Structures are given as C-alpha cells and as structure tokens.
Amino acid sequence: MTLPKVRDLLERKGNLLQLEALTGDLGLDRDMPTxxxxxxxxxxxxxxxxxxxTRIHVLGQTEITYxxxxxxxxxxxSLETFFTFDLPCVVVTKGQEPPSELLELARAKGIAVIRxxxxxxxxxxxxxxxxxxxFAPTTTVHGSLADVFGVGLLFVGRSGIGKSECVLDLVERGHRLVADDVVHINRLGNDVLIGRxxxxxxxxxxxxxxxxxxxxALFGIRAVRQQKRVEVVVQLADWDASREYxxxxxxxxxxxxxxxxxPVVTVPLNPGKNLTVICEVVAMNxxxxxxxxxxxxxxxxxxLKRMAEPRELQEYLEGDYE
Known part of the structure; x- marks a missing residue:
C-alpha cells in the first residue's frame, strides 16, 4: 500500500479543511503512516x-495557550522535546498564531506546520x-455492481456469461449501474464494503x-450512481445437471x-430463465x-410444526374406505 503524503491532504482536502501551509513546501512529501x-x-x-x-498532531487552543x-x-x-520525534506534520487549529519557536524547530526538522x-x-x-x-483496505473484482431496490448486488462469473447484459436489463427496468467489468472495493470500518x-x-x-x-448518456443520470455498498454477491454459473443447487x-x-x-446467491443459467426478475427477487429477499x-x-x-401435530385424524381418514 502506498502511503498518502501530507501534500495529498492539502491538495484533496485543503478547501474543506481550510488548510494553510505555514512552512511553505517544506515537509509536504512526508508520509502519513496511520x-x-x-x-x-x-x-x-x-x-x-x-x-x-506517527499520527498527525493537532495543536488546539489548549496547547497553544499552554x-x-x-x-x-x-x-x-518543550518544543524541542516535541520535535525530537519524526512527526508527519503539525496542524494548528482555530487560525491561531503558533509560537515562533515552533516554526523554527519545525523548519529545522523538515516538518510541515499547517494552520x-x-x-x-x-x-x-x-x-x-x-x-x-x-487507509481503507482495497481490492479489485472482475464483475459488475448494480443498485437494485437499494441493495448493492455484485455480479460475478466467468467472462462472457452475461454479467453486463444482466445489469443492462436491470438498468432498463429502472435500477442503477455502479460499475461494470472492474469493481474497486474498499472496506470502511470493520464490515462495510464500498464498491465503485x-x-x-x-x-x-x-x-x-x-x-x-x-x-x-443513454438512460440519464437516474440510471447511474458513483458508489454503492456491496451487500450480496450474485454468482452467475453455467447450468450443471450433475450439481445440487x-x-x-x-x-x-x-x-x-x-x-x-x-452472502452469495448462485444462479444457474439455462435457456428461458428470467434472470433479471430473479435478481430483483434476490434484492427484495x-x-x-x-x-x-x-x-x-x-x-x-x-x-416442523405440522409434522409435530397429532396424526389421529389423518390416520382415520386414510383408513376410511367407505
């Protein structure tokens, strides 16, 4: 995994976080390890x-006042002790003016100070x-991802089995395409998979x-979305009469x-099967x-309840030949 740089933080989230690099370009190519x-x-x-x-260190009003x-x-x-460590960067919040010693020691160590x-x-x-x-774990899956009734269905199967055609039919029925052929999946937290x-x-x-x-372009903005949680894997498989499904x-x-x-739902394919409706049922189920x-x-x-019921009446009826 390639670690993000401090520069990436400023370039991607500089506006959202209202960031200003007080030490210029210094230290922006440092890794953020955690x-x-x-x-x-x-x-x-x-x-x-x-x-x-290894963390990003944030100096709030309490630290600056101290x-x-x-x-x-x-x-x-105090600051010399702080900068004996190899820090990714230091962030000063609330638009405060950091002590001159902090900027001096940060420049000497090549550490970015951001406000x-x-x-x-x-x-x-x-x-x-x-x-x-x-920092999310990432993998790539060969398949197609669609939003069907709000459920993220990840279609997998051998090349040419009809994953894209199935999703195209779902889109025509009002559902939404997320990704086709290559699906990038990130894990957020412990149990959330996001595909795009x-x-x-x-x-x-x-x-x-x-x-x-x-x-x-064909179906309009309603037919697509940027990302979706992966909730069910739909495995498209060739029909095998010798296999128990x-x-x-x-x-x-x-x-x-x-x-x-x-969860995985394996759908065996044979002529005449309405695959699109089956996939809608998978999502609703x-x-x-x-x-x-x-x-x-x-x-x-x-x-099981029916099997446990008394069988006297059934036995009587079975023995009544009149």
Missing amino acids: PEASSPGLVLAGFTKRFAQ LAALDAAARRR TKLKTSEFYRRLKPYLDEV GHDLARHYMEIRGVGLIDIQ DRTGLDQERTDILEVSV HLLRYGGVDSAKRFNERL
Whole structure:
C-alpha cells in the first residue's frame, strides 16, 4: 500500500479543511503512516512514554495557550522535546498564531506546520472520513455492481456469461449501474464494503456485439450512481445437471471480501430463465431478511410444526374406505 503524503491532504482536502501551509513546501512529501490524528498531550510537559509519533498532531487552543504561558526557555525545551520525534506534520487549529519557536524547530526538522481556521473538534470530524478512505483496505473484482431496490448486488462469473447484459436489463427496468467489468472495493470500518468503478471507465459498459455504451448518456443520470455498498454477491454459473443447487435458502452460502462475510446467491443459467426478475427477487429477499423476515426459516418452522401435530385424524381418514 502506498502511503498518502501530507501534500495529498492539502491538495484533496485543503478547501474543506481550510488548510494553510505555514512552512511553505517544506515537509509536504512526508508520509502519513496511520489514519489517526491526536493532540500531543503530555509530551509538551516532557512526558514522552507511549507518545504516538506517527499520527498527525493537532495543536488546539489548549496547547497553544499552554505554550504561551511558559517562559521562553521552558517553551523552547518543550518544543524541542516535541520535535525530537519524526512527526508527519503539525496542524494548528482555530487560525491561531503558533509560537515562533515552533516554526523554527519545525523548519529545522523538515516538518510541515499547517494552520486551519476550523475549531479542533470540527477539524477532527472533517479529517476522519478522508483518513478512513485513503487507509481503507482495497481490492479489485472482475464483475459488475448494480443498485437494485437499494441493495448493492455484485455480479460475478466467468467472462462472457452475461454479467453486463444482466445489469443492462436491470438498468432498463429502472435500477442503477455502479460499475461494470472492474469493481474497486474498499472496506470502511470493520464490515462495510464500498464498491465503485474505475475513474476512466465509470458508467461505461461493454456489450459483446454492440461495443462500449455510455449508460448515463443513454438512460440519464437516474440510471447511474458513483458508489454503492456491496451487500450480496450474485454468482452467475453455467447450468450443471450433475450439481445440487440450493432450493430452500436455509443454508446460505457466504464468501469473504477483505475479511468481510457477504452472502452469495448462485444462479444457474439455462435457456428461458428470467434472470433479471430473479435478481430483483434476490434484492427484495435480502431486504426482507434485513428486516427480520426469513422466508425459508418461516416455511421450515411451519413444516416442523405440522409434522409435530397429532396424526389421529389423518390416520382415520386414510383408513376410511367407505
């Protein structure tokens, strides 16, 4: 994984975070090793044990006020201790003016000092989504991703089996394309998978015999979206008469993507099968399960209950030949 640079933060989120580089271009090519930011805390008072030097360090009003309250010699000692660590960068919030010693020592160490007009809490709130995104585990899947009734269906299968054609039919029925052929998937947090298309080929589809088509141009903005959570994997497979396919849904197959368990529905293909309607049912069935309604389990419970009922009447009727 390529680590993001401090420069990336300024270029991508400079406006959102209202950032200003007080040390110019100095230190902007330093790596940001972790997706975390924090205040230096007790290190300014000289306690350096358990100091997380790999984080972005944020100096809020409390830290700047503390430094201003020290005499010049004590302030310099405090900041020299702070800058003995190899920090990614230092951010000063609320548009405050940092001590001159801080800028001097930062320049000597080649560490960028950045100022934001935001309050400390607001800076943290806006920074976290960016750090989560750039440090998120990522993988690429050959398939197609569509939003069907609000459910992200990831279509996979061998090349040429009809993934793109299936999604095209879904789009024609009012659903939305997210990505075709190449799906980039990021894991956010512990269990959320977000899929999106490649920037160059986003919202284009390749249909064999037709060529490349622009879904947004053909069907309008309603037919596409930029990204979608991956919730169900639809495995398109060639019909195999010797294979046993799931016919009840009681034992749901699952697969792992970036260590997140995702349900899998295998749809065997044979002539005459209405694949589009089946995929819509897959999405609706997932919504039902999410809402606590599992049709397969309900039917199984009814069946077991019926099997446990007294059989005297049935036996009497079976033995009545009059």
